[in-house]
Amino acid sequence: MEAHPEPEPALRAILDDQGARARTRFAALYALLLRLRREERHAEYAAVVREHEAEFGSEPYFHTFRAIAARTRGDLASLRSAVEYSRHAVAAMPDVPAVVHQLAAFWVEYLERLETPQRTHDFDEVERHVDRAISLSQGRVAHYFETKGRVLALRGEFEAARSAVAQAIELEPRASRDYLRRLTQYQATRVRIDLMQERARWAQAHERFRTELAEFKAQQLQLLGLLAAVVAFIATAGNIASQAGGIYGIRLMLVASGAVGVVFGTFSLVNNSRVRRVAVAVVFGCALIGAGIFVPASWMS
Known part of the structure; x- marks a missing residue:
């Protein structure tokens, strides 16, 4: 990838080459979708997934592509669909940390969007998947800890949530091309945790007043x-x-x-x-x- 300043045309050419091996073409599809997601080109991402679903839909990884495409639609029902697609991916690839983390990340985002309080069982399930992803990756992937912090914040464990986000910031590689984007994401999560804590305090005061x-x-x-x-x-x-x-x-x-x-x-x-x-x-x-x-x-x- 580093040898080609603009790899996207080459990836699309490999993907469109019907004479190439299926595994090679799927690898090109994976790399292309990764690039589109990183650049937040959501409409193109969904279009590429739809275009190649008939050919590669049976691949276990394709569940993750469906999940990401569903999440980008933005509504709550689509986010729930993303969680279900991610479940299928985890069932097919239970030992792949990125796949396990994707389920946890989409699930916690779904819970954050809900207005009604959720069962403790849901939080337990999400945290279990986050911890498994961290364990499978030997604790080396920074943004897994940020997801754990979001789960802890939903539980009301705000100090532990801040500690997890701080660990994510510390682990994020400074030389990574995604460093600034990730750092912005972590700071936004910190602000969200502060807001959630203030909202919890306000709710307690309101209940006490009532x-x-x-x-x-x-x-x-x-x-x-x-x-x-x-x-x-x-x-x-x-x-x-x-x-x-x-x-x-x-x-x-x-x-x-x-x-x-x-x-x-x-x-x-x-x-x-x-x-x-x-x-x-x-x-x-x-x-x-x-x-x-x-x-x-x-x-x-």
């Missing part, structure tokens, strides 16, 4: 319930005082007081009050009702 607001509403309802109970007790006491007297009046007052206590306690339970406090109110109310009904009249005289 909890406090719900507790405040419950307290206000309890105060209103207490006020209603006091008003009911005063009205009942006045009614009893005007219509009954002596022992019967005392009994009615005890029963009414107990009933008010039980109702208020039950009302507090509905509004998420502490069970112990509610139990005390209910027990005390029941005791007053019992006293009003069962205490001998001689004890009240």
Whole structure:
């Protein structure tokens, strides 16, 4: 490749040469697609994949080409298709680190695009594939660690995510032709991690505010319930005082007081009050009702 300043015409010529060996032509296809992807010529990439799918579609590596072409379409459904194509590639080539990493990278990108929280199982699967790719490559490929950092960020492990990205920056070869592009990508991932952490903090603060607001509403309802109970007790006491007297009046007052206590306690339970406090109110109310009904009249005289 280095002997030819512009290798693309030569690669296309080999690919179009029907007299060349199939393996040689497929190698030219691989190199051409790699160049198109590196230069982000997505439309041309997809066109070349479609053009040669009938001939080379049975090659295990072709699943990776389909996955990349699907990802470049940009929508969420296509990204999901890219994940599925990558699964097929991993099933066919489970020991190729680049193939395993492609599945992890596309999967984590899909999870990042989703608005709803995902199952922990998905994160476990992605991280397992990233770790396997790192292991197969003996930890020598820098951008695998950047993918691991993205997975950790989705888990909420932001410090570990930053550490993984820092490791990717340290491992990236300075002499590589992709160094500047990769470095820009890693810095963008760092910024994304910072934003995700701030969003998580905001979500926690928002949830805490909602909890406090719900507790405040419950307290206000309890105060209103207490006020209603006091008003009911005063009205009942006045009614009893005007219509009954002596022992019967005392009994009615005890029963009414107990009933008010039980109702208020039950009302507090509905509004998420502490069970112990509610139990005390209910027990005390029941005791007053019992006293009003069962205490001998001689004890009240």
